[in-house]
Amino acid sequence: MKYSDFCRTDIEFLEEDQFREACLNLPYRRIFLILSQQAAERYQMNELVEQMQQRYQMVWMKQSVSYPTQRMLHIGLSMLSDFEPEVVLSVGGGSAIDFAKAMKAFGGFEEVPSIEMITELLQKKEIRGSRMDLIAVPTTAGTGAELTKWATVWDDAGNVKYSIDHDTLKPDKAYIVPAFTAKADKKLTISTGLDSMAHALEAYWSRKTSPLVRVLSKTSVEMTLANLQQILENPADILLREKQCTASVLSGLAFSMTRTTASHSISYPLTMGYGIAHGIAVAMTLAQIAEHNHGAFPEEDALMVLFVKYGGIRRYLEMICGETVSLNLRDYGIAEEMLEEIAGKSFTLGRMDNNAVELNQQDVIQILRTTY
Numbered sequence: 001m002k003y004s005d006f007c008r009t010d011i012e013f014l015e016e017d018q019f020r021e022a023c024l025n026l027p028y029r030r031i032f033l034i035l036s037q038q039a040a041e042r043y044q045m046n047e048l049v050e051q052m053q054q055r056y057q058m059v060w061m062k063q064s065v066s067y068p069t070q071r072m073l074h075i076g077l078s079m080l081s082d083f084e085p086e087v088v089l090s091v092g093g094g095s096a097i098d099f100a101k102a103m104k105a106f107g108g109f110e111e112v113p114s115i116e117m118i119t120e121l122l123q124k125k126e127i128r129g130s131r132m133d134l135i136a137v138p139t140t141a142g143t144g145a146e147l148t149k150w151a152t153v154w155d156d157a158g159n160v161k162y163s164i165d166h167d168t169l170k171p172d173k174a175y176i177v178p179a180f181t182a183k184a185d186k187k188l189t190i191s192t193g194l195d196s197m198a199h200a201l202e203a204y205w206s207r208k209t210s211p212l213v214r215v216l217s218k219t220s221v222e223m224t225l226a227n228l229q230q231i232l233e234n235p236a237d238i239l240l241r242e243k244q245c246t247a248s249v250l251s252g253l254a255f256s257m258t259r260t261t262a263s264h265s266i267s268y269p270l271t272m273g274y275g276i277a278h279g280i281a282v283a284m285t286l287a288q289i290a291e292h293n294h295g296a297f298p299e300e301d302a303l304m305v306l307f308v309k310y311g312g313i314r315r316y317l318e319m320i321c322g323e324t325v326s327l328n329l330r331d332y333g334i335a336e337e338m339l340e341e342i343a344g345k346s347f348t349l350g351r352m353d354n355n356a357v358e359l360n361q362q363d364v365i366q367i368l369r370t371t372y
């Protein structure tokens, strides 16, 4: 029997000093640390890293790995050419955790794989899954990367994105430190908050939805609705941040069972071609997808009623984005003539066909027009 577990990641919520304590008492001797120099400053981790260096054998990747590519993976794997870590500890946003998963997926070769070889492995989805454990420490609340068994690698040439997906890539441990997420600026708080909401909504109406998924999703949406706006007004409030971290863990658990649907599928060419932040690109089409899905998924009313007092999903999203970010494609330098081409690139297998209703290219063009 093929058995897929619900959640094998050990999730721990920690205060900052508890996190430091945990880092100094890891049951490992050889650690590969992924933490950008910038993040080390921002989360005041330089001293902690020094202490860790005294305690463990450690290789530290300091480069930023946002939107990881084959070239970055090659650099990371080169650092492990004569060092075999027992664990990879990744502190950062969704990209840093995705990078750690990719390192695990392609680690353990006798010789460091070249960029071409990594590209080939990505294309063939050939994942070896090296033995090292994985500890994820997300510094934003929303991507859910600490709970899923897949990751995205972006092509160096910028034309395609690769998905890697393997049971061994689900992190063994997730340390959730709400205080870290309080350092996110307004824009990042919005985009990750809306990404979490998208994971919840899409899991709810996905073809793989279930009663359990819907309870997790609905609770997550309720918590985001109750907290995200307040966080934007009180960004340093750790209790509010902790609630948003909880909402993100719940949506992460939900979509780790279902994967995402049409809004994520449509978002990829927007991020890849026009640099629109992932959570914003996803949020752009959520309301339209909800309309398309009307009548096609169970317990719809229980979900939609949550948005009534805000005047619907679109109005809520616009309220959150306010003057800070735009949800309209025209504000990102996209010419209206490009919408057809973007629609053509919107069909990611396993995402678009996981939506409650089937969408064709004309539907997607129409959806993009309404968000133009």
Ligand SMILES: [Zn+2]
Residues within 6 Å of the ligand: 143, 195, 198, 199, 264, 278, 282
């Ligand atoms: Zn997402």
